[in-house]
Amino acid sequence: MGEPRARVRCVPAVPCWVSLMARDLDVAQSFYGPLLGWTFQPGPDRWGPYLWAVVDGVEVAGIGVAAGDWQPPVAWTTYFGTDSADRAAEGVRERGGTSAVGPLAFDQGRIVLAADPAGAAFGVWEGEPGVENWMKDPGAPVWIELRTPDPFAAALFYGEVFRWDDQDIDHFGVQYEHERVVLRSEGRTVAALCAVPGAAPHWEVFFSVADTDRAVEEAVKLGGGVASPAEDTPYGRAARLRDVEGGLFSVIAPTAGF
CATH class of the missing domain: 3.10.180.10 (2,3-Dihydroxybiphenyl 1,2-Dioxygenase, domain 1)
Structure with a gap:
């Protein structure tokens, strides 16, 4: 290999x-x-x-x-x-x-x-520091989203733990958009914190795919399941899936400006 x-x-x-x-x-x-x-x-x-x-x-x-x-x-x-x-x-x-x-x-x-x-x-x-961002290529993790009842309280917690206010504003930023607290690194969106009432709080990983609907079909053929069907979002068409052992994750076909 x-x-x-x-x-x-x-x-x-x-x-x-x-x-x-x-x-x-x-x-x-x-x-x-x-x-x-x-x-x-x-x-x-x-x-x-x-x-x-x-x-x-x-x-x-x-x-x-x-x-x-x-x-x-x-x-x-x-x-x-x-x-x-x-x-x-x-x-x-x-x-x-x-x-x-x-x-x-x-x-x-x-x-x-x-x-x-x-x-x-x-x-x-x-670990060894660097400034590289994740690739946007299909198969790479392209977006991480915290689903929690109170994203603003969560943003205060993570912001203090990881010192968001001390970061270089030319390379890092936090802003509110599309009903989410969004993190940007080196000019790209990398993560968000959003309100999901009633859900067990967790960080969800989104993997980039070329075609979300085709990825959903493939996941089912491979023995996985669909937790939430494909839908259009401000960041691209996304779907929530389960792997064969029940692990939850999402796939997204990112928009051009993602």
């Missing part, structure tokens, strides 16, 4: 990596590979088997399984970049969140697993 030519870099203050905790790597590969055009490379296995998902030679996501008898829910985790995992973990606790795991060291840096005050799980990654 060849060596990947690049990895997504750790970009402080914004989501910059996503990872799936699956139950069976073969099952996950058989679903996501054909659906998103991924190939796979072996990754670090300190905490159990782990794969890099590769698009056009770039590692864009990870898939792991828990070691031992522990069986956590199948779910995608969004990781925010930081220049100090210790400071971020302390900030989570000081502001009413939960720092559940870490900081733990691994070959790409240090990570923390945490939850915000509303219960939405997320990760923190202190």
